[in-house]
Amino acid sequence: MAEFKVIGVIGAGQMGSGIAQLAAVAGADVRLLDKDAQALLSAKRSISDSVQRFVSKGQLSKEVGADAVARVKYTSNLEDLQSADIVIEAIVESEDVKKKLFSELDKIVKQSAILASNTSSISITRLASATKRPHQVIGMHFMNPPPIMKLVEIIRGADTSDNTFNATKTLAERFGKTVVCSQDYAGFIVNRILMPMINEAFYTLYTGVATKEDIDAGMKLGTNQPMGPLQLADFIGLDVCLSILKVLHSGLGDPKYTPCPLLVQYVDAGRLGKKRGVGVYNYRKVHNQSSK
Numbered sequence: 001m002a003e004f005k006v007i008g009v010i011g012a013g014q015m016g017s018g019i020a021q022l023a024a025v026a027g028a029d030v031r032l033l034d035k036d037a038q039a040l041l042s043a044k045r046s047i048s049d050s051v052q053r054f055v056s057k058g059q060l061s062k063e064v065g066a067d068a069v070a071r072v073k074y075t076s077n078l079e080d081l082q083s084a085d086i087v088i089e090a091i092v093e094s095e096d097v098k099k100k101l102f103s104e105l106d107k108i109v110k111q112s113a114i115l116a117s118n119t120s121s122i123s124i125t126r127l128a129s130a131t132k133r134p135h136q137v138i139g140m141h142f143m144n145p146p147p148i149m150k151l152v153e154i155i156r157g158a159d160t161s162d163n164t165f166n167a168t169k170t171l172a173e174r175f176g177k178t179v180v181c182s183q184d185y186a187g188f189i190v191n192r193i194l195m196p197m198i199n200e201a202f203y204t205l206y207t208g209v210a211t212k213e214d215i216d217a218g219m220k221l222g223t224n225q226p227m228g229p230l231q232l233a234d235f236i237g238l239d240v241c242l243s244i245l246k247v248l249h250s251g252l253g254d255p256k257y258t259p260c261p262l263l264v265q266y267v268d269a270g271r272l273g274k275k276r277g278v279g280v281y282n283y284r285k286v287h288n289q290s291s292k
């Protein structure tokens with residue numbers, strides 16, 4: 001069984017930085033790669049702050065926290081992933097961009113390495129087809145934020161081997177996660193069910209049924225969820241939600257997945273959610289008010 005001493009993570013956004021943190025806390029040497037130097041700087045800050053919060057709460061010792069932070073190396077050079085035992089990809093949710101990356105990675109990483117994708121909805125079988133190692137390609141879908149959320153959804157492509165599946169499952173468990181296994185159909189388990197709810201919340205707002213606050217309060221208090229669907233969409237990223245809905249729409253061929261025009265308009269306007277300071281809600285305003 002693979003030991004995963006060196007773990008590569010590609011994409012240092014909200015998901016990749018959290019996955020890199022989990023890997024480092026679990027004792028691996030981590031190479032976190034992003035094409036954008038600014039994203040790497042932000043990831044470094046966010047990993048350090050997040051580990052510090054775990055230490056302050058007594059959930060990690062100071063030494064383990066400091067070791068973990070020191071074990072993450074930041075890079076923009078794909079060659080730095082050569083020694084990785086597994087690479088977990090968490091870049092933009094675009095099949096073309098992911099396929100291009102998988103094809104390049106396949107030529108760079110060692111033969112035994114597993115290539116995992118944190119994709120929310122894209123076919124693992126098709127990503128695997130961009131490589132010459134389809135039996136070593138798998139979906140490893142973390143929830144947001146990865147250091148906190150307990151679930152990892154594992155998706156087997158058509159050719160994923162039992163060895164790859166078992167090793168990836170063991171790694172997720174080493175990260176302290178519970179694993180569920182999904183077949184490779186658009187949206188897998190969680191987003192197949194979650195995204196239609198978020199889309200319906202947008203339609204409810206779009207058609208003037210209720211205010212955003214009442215839609216969220218209704219679902220939060222009425223169905224016992226920690227946050228309403230519109231706020232959750234802001235936390236996930238409206239661009240990510242839109243991409244997943246498009247994959248559900250085209251992959252499952254059902255008009256019920258048609259993305260709500262209001263969601264499309266927000267994304268067109270650059271209102272991508274909390275990461276941009278504005279989505280359905282305005283986080284800059286909230287931040288300014290609370291800091292007064």
Ligand code: NAI
Nearest residue numbers: 011013014015034035036039090091092093119120144236
């Ligand atoms: P994000 O927008 O926060 O970060 C993506 C990062 O990837 C950016 O820093 C960008 O510079 C980098 N990137 C893009 N193309 C690249 C390339 N070719 N090479 C290297 N770096 C590249 O996105 P986020 O939210 O972290 O999502 C990443 C992936 O994780 C997506 O596939 C998404 O569907 C999936 N995901 C997202 C969740 C969420 O709640 N946001 C939950 C679970 C999975």
